Amino acid sequence: xxxxxxxxxxxxxxxxxxxxxxxxxxxxxxxxxxxxxxxxxxxxxxxxxxxxxxxxxxxxxxxxxxxxxxxxxxxxxxxxxxxxxxxxxxxxxxxxxxxxxxxxxxxxxxxxxxxxxxxxxxxxxxxxxxxxxxxxxxxxxxxxxxxxxxxxxxxxxxxxxxxxxxxxxxxxxxxxxxxxxxxxxxxxxxxxxxxxxxxxxxxxxxxxxxxxxxxxxxxxxxxxxxxxxxxxxxxxxxxxxxxxxxxx
Amino acid sequence: xxxxxxxxxxxxxxxxxxxxxxxxxxxxxxxxxxxxxxxxxxxxxxxxxxxxxxxxxxxxxxxxxxxxxxxxxxxxxxxxxxxxxxxxxxxxxxxxxxxxxxxxxxxxxxxxxxxxxxxxxxxxxxxxxxxxxxxxxxxxxxxxxxxxxxxxxxxxxxxxxxxxxxxxxxxxxxxxxxxxxxxxxxxxxxxxxxxxxxxxxxxxxxxxxxxxxxxxxxxxxxxxxxxxxxxxxxxxxxxxxxxxxxxxxxxxxxxxxxxxxxxxxxxxxxxxx
Numbered sequence: 001x002x003x004x005x006x007x008x009x010x011x012x013x014x015x016x017x018x019x020x021x022x023x024x025x026x027x028x029x030x031x032x033x034x035x036x037x038x039x040x041x042x043x044x045x046x047x048x049x050x051x052x053x054x055x056x057x058x059x060x061x062x063x064x065x066x067x068x069x070x071x072x073x074x075x076x077x078x079x080x081x082x083x084x085x086x087x088x089x090x091x092x093x094x095x096x097x098x099x100x101x102x103x104x105x106x107x108x109x110x111x112x113x114x115x116x117x118x119x120x121x122x123x124x125x126x127x128x129x130x131x132x133x134x135x136x137x138x139x140x141x142x143x144x145x146x147x148x149x150x151x152x153x154x155x156x157x158x159x160x161x162x163x164x165x166x167x168x169x170x171x172x173x174x175x176x177x178x179x180x181x182x183x184x185x186x187x188x189x190x191x192x193x194x195x196x197x198x199x200x201x202x203x204x205x206x207x208x209x210x211x212x213x214x215x216x217x218x219x220x221x222x223x224x225x226x227x228x229x230x231x232x233x234x235x236x237x238x239x240x241x242x243x244x245x246x247x248x
Numbered sequence: 249x250x251x252x253x254x255x256x257x258x259x260x261x262x263x264x265x266x267x268x269x270x271x272x273x274x275x276x277x278x279x280x281x282x283x284x285x286x287x288x289x290x291x292x293x294x295x296x297x298x299x300x301x302x303x304x305x306x307x308x309x310x311x312x313x314x315x316x317x318x319x320x321x322x323x324x325x326x327x328x329x330x331x332x333x334x335x336x337x338x339x340x341x342x343x344x345x346x347x348x349x350x351x352x353x354x355x356x357x358x359x360x361x362x363x364x365x366x367x368x369x370x371x372x373x374x375x376x377x378x379x380x381x382x383x384x385x386x387x388x389x390x391x392x393x394x395x396x397x398x399x400x401x402x403x404x405x406x407x408x409x410x411x412x413x414x415x416x417x418x419x420x421x422x423x424x425x426x427x428x429x430x431x432x433x434x435x436x437x438x439x440x441x442x443x444x445x446x447x448x449x450x451x452x453x454x455x456x457x458x459x460x461x462x463x464x465x466x467x468x469x470x471x472x473x474x475x476x477x478x479x480x481x482x483x484x485x486x487x488x489x490x491x492x493x494x495x496x497x498x499x500x501x502x503x504x505x506x507x508x509x510x511x512x513x514x515x516x517x518x519x520x521x
Contacts, residue, residue: 028300029323054274054325056484064428065272065299066357069350073369095321097337101379102344107334110321112300115348116370145348146373152394153372233490234326244490 004211006129006165007032007239008220009184012212013168014081014125015039017161021078025051025068028112031235032127033081034058035220035228042219054231069113072120075156080121082114083128086140089198090176091147091159093118093126094140101142111144118145119153123160131164133197148176167192168209169200177201182209251419251470258440258471259284262407265315267294269356269405269436273302273325275426276411277480280473281442283514286311296405297322298432299352303480303496306330307514309342310506318345320352327497332506346376351383351400353428358402359435371398408436410462411476413483415443419464420451424483433466442473444485 014036018024024040026033030053037050038058051068052058061067071077085108086094095114099105118124128135149155159171162178166187169178179201183192185208212220221240229236233244259281262268270278282304285293290313295305297319305322308314310332322330336342351368358366365384371377372385377398388395410429414422421441423429433439439462451461476482479492496513499505 028321029325056274062425062427064353064426064431065275065349066353066428066431069353073350096346096375101375102337102346103340104334104337107329107337109323109329110300110319110346111348111374111376112321113349115374115376116350116368119370143373143375145370149373153396154369232326233488244487 004217005239006184008212008217009209010127010129010163010165011035011039011220011224012216013163013209014127015043017125018079020044020048022047023049023051023071023077024079025053025072025077026081027053027117029083029109030081030127031228031232032129033125034231035224037079038224038227039216039220042224052228052231057230058227069116072117075120077117077121079123079125080117081125081127082118082145084126084135086135086137087126087128087162088137088140088147089178089200091126091171091178092140092143093145093147094142095144096142098141114145117157118159119149119155119157121157124157126159126162127164128162129165131166131192131195133195136164136195137197147171148173166195172201175201179203180206182207184209185211250417251464251467252417252446253469253471255280255284255442255471255473256288258442258469259288259290261440261469262290262293264291265293266406267296267404269296269298269403269408269432270301270304271298271410271426271429271432272300273480275429276482277302277304277477278409278411278442278473279304279478279480280476281409281411281440281471282308285313286510286514291315294318296352296403298356298428299347299349301330301333303493306332306500307496307510309333309336310500311510311514314342316343316345318347318352320347320349324493324497327493331497331500335503346379348374348376352403353431355400355403356431356435358400359404360431363402365399365401367397367399369397372396403435405432405436406438408432408439409442410439411442411473411482412462413444413485414447414451415441415445415470416447416449416451418450419467419470421462421467421470422451422457422460423462424460430462433462436466438468439466441467441470442476443470444472444474444476444482446470446472
């Protein structure tokens, strides 16, 4: 396995965006963000805390599930991640349902912590590997959590970027729009326009998302892969062929 | 009278129509208890997922035990979406109270304090609020200007159900670092506990265990349930049984598949017992 898998490109790109912060946490169904956070910590060294939801090894919380939200509410969480069944051009996220509500044709898992963390965590990275008009819509059918809020609503957090299987967008909070930052290797602008249901800003020359170097891939396929396998055994098995722990 | 009971009589302590709080999967899924609820034919439960639900909730919905589901989310994790939950929503056979995780935690904290409501940041502009007429938006009365904030009514479940590694014969239950189980138990009117092991010593007498122990005051009954979270994993005691979880996820996609799964994995136990 020498070629970079798309999951690896997403993990490495997210890790670069995270940079070095005090505290980054990941939520439900978030193997790519979880691996990205662990990779970022490997690079940052001591002093950076990662909380992977569902992990026993990579969490320091001793006050139950509420501690993540209390931490975030007090400004002790710098980065979080949200996926989405639908995401629109204003950064609104639908994690609940499409085709009616509450009797829905398609039910997604649910809002989880989004309707709170999106408001209080300074930088929230949106991630969705499937890049299609089904996901990236002009307007979400159900706003689980809004991308932007009126000025009277207390809010210090919100979308910082959106990473997909095709490209990376950064979110411009002033303009309330996404701006294409880079295309993944082999992806064209036309393709992204075709597959995106919302309008976005675009620079004259679009960069290519940098591929990971060999050292990073080794780290990812070794220590980081084994760490994330604790919480996401099927993901680690699929992407890196890391065997899941045996059921006792 | 001892609080130690067998699993089936513990499940019989949950009346039809009760509001029952269950923890999220990583905190110990009371799967054995949920199966016993199915066997006892529980009906019209108001299931509160703290703050979400997994296989236990999906199975109880599929078995017709649940009238209302209140949670911030429901999923089988890496095994996909909760299939009987989705089917019940499509069919309109359950009432839905969608929430966000900290709202469930905060409402239970209000319940544990005995206060009627609690404010929570975020939420404003979310469609969740539109569908929760029991949530109210007010202006922060302490702010100089406009500062909208959402108020949540306290949650006081009739029963909290938890699964722990250790309990003692007095009814003290060791919850370790999963302290949301304490909040659940404090907020609920009574708590039913299943435990991997029931020990003779007093857990509260041991200083290193006491701080991680739910005192018997809150506990109405304890039953031994070895591998009581399976096929989900439990702490460092056992890993999840991936094959069994994948089997459920696949078969529960259809009503017939689920019914056959239930017969084999839940109802057949009664004949064997």
